[in-house]
Every structure is written in C-alpha cells, then in structure tokens.
Amino acid sequence: MPKPRLILFSDLDGTLLDHHSYDWAPAKPALARLAAADIPVVLNSSKTAGEIRAVRAHLGNSAPFIVENGAAVILPANCFGPGPEQVQSFGAPRDQILALLKECREEGFQFRSFSDMSPDELARHANLSESEAKLAKDRAGTEPLLWEGDEESLVRFRQKLGEHDCRLVQGGRFLHAMGTFDKADGVRFLLNKYREQYREQPTGDRLIAIALGDSPNDQHMLEEADIAVIIRGVQSERVSLPSQSRAIRSIKWGPAGWNECVLNLLIEYGY
DSSP: OOEEEEEEEEBBBTTTBBBBTOOOOGGGGHHHHHTTTTTOEEEEOOOOOOHHHHHHHTOOOOOOEEEEGGGGGEOOOOOSSSSSSSEOOSSSOOHHHHHHHHHHTTTTTEEEEESOOOOHHHHHHHHOOOOHHHHHHHOEEEEEEOOOOOOOHHHHHHHHHHHHOOOEOOOSEEEEEESSOOHHHHHHOOOOOOHHHHTTSSOOEEEEEEEEEGOOOOOOHHHHEEEEEEEESSSSSGSEEEEEEEEEEEEEHHHHHHHHHHHHHHHHTOO
C-alpha cells in the first residue's frame, strides 16, 4: 500500500517551543525530516498572527496557520490555488471581549489582562523581548489575563463569561478570555481544504492528521486528530487522552519530546 499523507497540527509554547526559553532547536531533526517529505506543519497557537509569522520565518514554515486559540485561520498567498493571502475568522472581535472584561472588573473581579499591561510589563511576565511583547498585544479575537482573585471568584468569573457566550481557557502561562471557538475549528477547516486538494490528485492518498499539544487549550485540537500527541509540560497532566484517537504521551519535555514522537511516527509511516 502507498504511504498515507500526513499533516501535523502543533501548538507552540511548551510543545514545539521550550516553555521557558522558546527554543525549538531540539526539534530540528524532526522538522528537517518533515520538510524533506513535504509534510505540512500547521502551527496552532494562542499566539497572535504577528507572533506566529515571526516563528514561521525562523522555522522556514510556509503552511497555513491558526492564531489565538482558533480565532482565525490564515491561508498564505497561493496556498490552495492562485490568489492573495486569506483570513477565515471564527470568533467575535477582541473589542467585544474587552467590553465584557471591563464590565466584569466593574463588578469586582480581579485580573490583569494584556490590554492593562505595557509591553515592558508583559515582557517580564512572559519572558519576551519588548518587541515580541508588542506583537503579543496586537490581538484580534482573544484576551489573555493573569487571575488575581481567589478560586471562588474565579468560578463566578467563568460563569459570567459563559452567560455572554464566552469562556476562559487555560494556556501554558495565561488564562484566555475568548468566544466559543477553539483550536479544533481551524483544524476542521484546514483538514477539509487538504482533503479537497489531495482528492484532486491522481493518487487520492489517505490523509492522517497528527496533533501535538501540552495544555488544556489543546484538548479539542487533540481530539480532532487521528493521532494525538501530548507533550510533557507544566500543564500536560491536565490534558485527557482522547478516547476516539490513538493517543501518545511524550517522555521528554517540550521540543525534545516533540522531536522524539514525530520521528517515531515518521518511521512508522514509512518516512
């Protein structure tokens, strides 16, 4: 039988990038093998479009990418046929999220969000440079925050957001206030695009989706894939093994675990 076509959907912080240093060097061998096999690596992160563009430039990545926990999918120019870059949005604009958070603060909920922080303050909290922090603050559909209240008020805060069709998702460092979309929306959208593309080719190859993540905001993305890889990290024990997928937990942390698991899967599927 011919080899199946593979496509990877990968979280960044704590998964492909080290949680503390943002280094991706340990994953270089697997990334090189993926590039040589022309296997797309779709970055799917809480990061903004500007942040992911910078990461893609370092990685030499040209695949579509999913920003802000599924707020939008960005299709590079000429990605699925000739044409300019396209953006497919899934959630409410950030202004609506900020208006709801303002109302929550007036009711006494205690938190500090990205919009409250200067680039310098955010850089300290997130271990970023000031220029990187500016990219992180330029958001389209979500608002990360640091919770400053107690656990009881956090429960009420979640309920308040839910009453307005919003929710709070735990990332590697921050809580993310956002609409009802998630990382899986972008995965489904792109899988349909890739399936259409591959069906048009004479081989009509089988497509296998592999998703890699390390924290609860990756849960639905992992559940959407044929193979779910949970990378060992600070939040990874809170991620459930998807029952409908083949699931793997890495032994190594961050990009080293990413590299090991991806190389093993490539060997298994004949790459």
